[in-house]
Amino acid sequence: MPKTVPIVFFIIFLSARLSGPVMADEQHAMTLDDCIKITLENNPQLRASEMDIMSSRGNYGMARSVLLPQINAVAGAQRTTSNIIVTSKSPYASVFYRQPDNTNYPYYTASVTLSQQLFSFGKDYFGMRSASESINAAQYNFINTRNTLIYSVRQNFFNILQYNMIIEADGYLLRQMETQLDQARAYYRAGIKTKIDVLSAQTSLGNIKLSLITAENSKSIYTLNLLALMGLPLTAGIEFTGELTATTVTTDADTYVDMALANRPDYLSLKRQLDAATYSYRQSISTYFPTLSGNASYNWTGQDFPLVWNWAIGLELDFNIFSGFENTSAMEVARAQMLKMKYTIDEQKLSVELSVQSALDNIEQAKKSIDVARDTLSQAGANLELVKKGYATGINNYLDFLTAVGTYQNAQSSYATALASYNIAVANLEYVTGDTIENRSEDYEE
16 A cells, blocks of 8 residues: 555544544633634524524515416316206106116316416506515524624633633732742741731632632633534533734714614614505505406317316406405504514614614723723732732731732732623624624515
């Protein structure tokens, strides 16, 4: 066997391992883009939304079929008797009367019928247009589901990065406190410090461990949420890697509101639903008018072959004169649905404006929090180093050291929270405006 063959098999095997599904016992590192990609491939909610589009297309096909020719073919064969009974009271009728018997004969029929609706005052056309707009609405709903999933992935991912920072900071403080505990014990044995320093160091070390456990538990919760969104086993050993940064975002509210009204798939879906409701209302009005249809048929009948053939062609005018006010009630329902959708769009427009302004306010607040938290963290870190050195030289007591440790821990947690809040606020702005995700779909036209 050539030497290249084992190499080819190895490459194929390696590729399959890398591209295959994530197993529970495998360790992987994923970025935000990886998480979004896997979510869009695996999440069942997105697949269910796709089925709504397929269902809408099926309804459109049924509505359109009324406008196309209808061809039916029928064939039949039977054996039948032709017994009769004389009901006349005339005395001469009994001369022609024959006692019923089991005499029977065959009878064959076959026919082909063609019918075509010619004019219905737009009744069926409006139904087709309503179904077409329902497809467009379903497509926008699919995009909205997609955008919502992506935003949920970003939220959980940024929270995981936040707790990664907190866990790292708590780990640093844990090592500091372990060193400090050893130092306090050494000072106590040397008679330099009192027993209270050792006890305080042990208590503080326990508090740091508890804080670390709490942070790890919070990270675990967001990890499980993210794995569920991606459709992966909750026991999958995956680490999520990334860095929380604060990119600059402009805060022009009018621009973002216009962008949201132009791009938001849920808002565009409502507009398409309004169009569909409008066509349905116009269809309900057209039921007051007649329908003109044309038909043609060719048939064969007889008791023996060859059968006798005949053809027919004609027009049919169907005018519903009175239906117990069914048409009137249907028109009222369609008009109410149309007006309801119109008011829903007005409400959604206000909601869009509010969500955009809230997202911008959250960004501004998070941006200011980052600046304050960064300065506070820098000062707290410097203060901790000074107090730690001062305790070693006897300048500061142990209470000063514990206060510095608590201040640093709070500052680190506040900084990580501010960074995560800013990134989530930016993701929320992109979500409420439909800016960064492919959110447009081609309207369905036939």
